Amino acid sequence: MIHDLFAIDAHTHINHGAPHDSETVENITDASLEHILEMARAAKIDKMFCSTFSSVCANTEIPEENEYLERLCESLDCMYQWVVIDPRIKETFSQAERILKKPKCVGIKLHPGLHKYTLKEYGDILADFADCFETTLLIHGGGDEELLRLANEHRHLNFILPHVATDRDVEICALSKHGNVYLDTSGIGSVRNNVIEYAVKRCGSERILFGTDTYAAGFQRGRIEYAMISDKDKENILRYNAERLFGIS
Numbered sequence: 157m158i159h160d161l162f163a164i165d166a167h168t169h170i171n172h173g174a175p176h177d178s179e180t181v182e183n184i185t186d187a188s189l190e191h192i193l194e195m196a197r198a199a200k201i202d203k204m205f206c207s208t209f210s211s212v213c214a215n216t217e218i219p220e221e222n223e224y225l226e227r228l229c230e231s232l233d234c235m236y237q238w239v240v241i242d243p244r245i246k247e248t249f250s251q252a253e254r255i256l257k258k259p260k261c262v263g264i265k266l267h268p269g270l271h272k273y274t275l276k277e278y279g280d281i282l283a284d285f286a287d288c289f290e291t292t293l294l295i296h297g298g299g300d301e302e303l304l305r306l307a308n309e310h311r312h313l314n315f316i317l318p319h320v321a322t323d324r325d326v327e328i329c330a331l332s333k334h335g336n337v338y339l340d341t342s343g344i345g346s347v348r349n350n351v352i353e354y355a356v357k358r359c360g361s362e363r364i365l366f367g368t369d370t371y372a373a374g375f376q377r378g379r380i381e382y383a384m385i386s387d388k389d390k391e392n393i394l395r396y397n398a399e400r401l402f403g404i405s
């Protein structure tokens with residue numbers, strides 16, 4: 157039964173009283189660890205892949221934030237780490253080199269938009285670095301031709317385009333010649349009434365990962381559970397693709 161299947165959230169964040177936490181709206185948004193864990197329990201999510209908001213909303217505290225999350229993942233079974241790199245901050249490369257070897261680290265998170273650089277400028281440096289680890293790159297706002305070029309030139313690297321934000325994201329996933337571009341369903345993009353169904357048809361459910369991006373986890377899960385796709389597709393998205401891709405179970 158789909159309803160009983162524990163899901164893996166491949167894309168979330170937390171606030172923890174850090175300098176660049178995301179803004180919350182009075183009491184109606186809450187990205188504290190406590191609330192994220194509570195939502196996960198309610199929505200039958202048993203693993204979460206996380207980067208702190210403070211490490212993606214700004215680039216001034218990335219090493220400290222990566223370290224904070226590394227320690228948290230050591231103490232919390234359900235929590236896994238996306239290590240954040242800014243290609244202009246040398247220390248983030250050496251730090252990632254160390255953290256990527258840890259069993260709780262699932263790959264590298266990049267946020268060119270908020271960190272203010274482009275893949276055109278730094279994509280090759282980042283992909284060449286990641287290639288040494290045959291890891292996964294989760295890239296915010298990376299749904300452009302540069303990402304497709306990088307994916308086609310780095311067959312051993314996996315790329316995740318978050319939020320299924322545009323038709324073009326789905327196309328890039330479908331057009332990648334090594335099948336190494338994935339989509340994640342996190343965020344409010346998935347409310348659109350054909351986005352999951354279209355992405356499954358165009359790319360196959362094997363290329364889609366479940367995520368929340370801290371939005372209401374039960375709501376996000378419901379979008380997959382009640383999507384007009386097969387049970388097999390729902391299982392792939394909610395859990396099995398993440399297990400396969402990241403070698404966890």
Ligand SMILES: [Zn+2]
Binds near residue numbers: 168169
């Ligand atoms: Zn995010």
